[in-house]
Structure formats: structure tokens, C-alpha cells
């Protein structure tokens with residue numbers, strides 16, 4: 282049996298994902314990063330993974346059924362209740378990853394000056410030149426958009442984790 286190294290100190294990081302409605306992309310991102318963290322045996326590096334939306338349109342709702350179906354088809358459990366971003370999130374999370382440029386600008390506008398979160402596009406962790414860095418909103422499209430978001434999230438998550446483990450995230 283291989284054991285994960287212990288990391289009992291305070292250097293575990295907290296990560297959150299943000300999209301508009303917190304029912305399609307960011308709950309999928311949360312699920313994918315959690316799954317990849319476990320597969321790559323890096324749970325000792327992460328304290329918390331969460332997600333929220335810039336809007337409260339769907340607060341209290343579960344993930345969109347197409348997000349659930351796509352995650353299930355790819356063997357990834359998803360379980361989340363939608364909520365809107367809060368000011369306290371900017372102190373709670375080391376990283377807040379935006380799905381698209383609009384989410385990024387909205388988060389930067391809201392962020393209290395001097396708060397700890399590093400806010401960036403999750404696509405900053407793209408290492409595939411053929412892949413789009415922006416995770417576009419799949420809500421009004423068909424199932425292909427959800428599968429394409431999944432592929433991007435899986436690639437960005439594994440790149441992020443690889444860099445986190447190497448101390449270069």
C-alpha cells in the first residue's frame with residue numbers, strides 16, 4: 282500500500298472556483314479537482330475545495346442535470362448546493378479560480394483591498410496549446426459544451442496539482 286505523505290502543518294491550501302450561476306461549471310470544477318487530488322494522492326496538500334457564483338440566481342439549487350450527467354459519465358462524483366460569493370471568501374481561500382473573463386473581472390472588482398485570495402483564470406494552468414483557456418458558459422448550449430468544459434477542467438486541475446506538488450503553483 283502506498284501512503285500519502287502527512288502534512289499536518291498549516292501549509293495546506295484552500296481553493297474555490299467561481300462561475301456565474303454556480304450550477305454548471307464551478308461545481309464541476311470542484312468535483313474534478315477533488316477527484317484528481319485523490320487520484321494523484323495529493324490530498325495532504327489541500328485543506329478545502331469549494332465553489333460559488335458571482336450571481337445568486339440559483340442559490341440553494343443543486344448542480345445542473347447536464348453537469349451531473351457529464352461528471353457521472355466520466356466517473357466523478359458531484360455534490361454541491363449553489364451559493365453566491367461572500368466577502369469572507371476573499372480571506373478564506375488561497376486561490377479563487379474564475380472560469381471566464383467576466384467572472385474574473387467581477388471577482389477583482391469585489392475583492393476587498395489587501396485580502397489574501399489570489400484570483401486568476403483557471404485556464405492559466407493550460408499546457409495544451411490547442412485547448413481554450415476560457416471555460417465558456419455551457420448553460421444555453423447542448424451536452425457537448427459540458428463535456429468540453431469537463432476536458433478543460435480535468436487538464437487544468439492536473440496541471441495545477443502537478444505545480445502545487447512541485448511548489449511552483
Ligand code: 4NP
Pocket residue numbers: 300301302303304305306307338339418419420
Ligand atoms: P454557470 O452557468 O455559470 O456555469 O453555472 C450558468 C447557469 C445559469 C445561468 C447562466 C450560466 N443563468 O443565466 O441562469
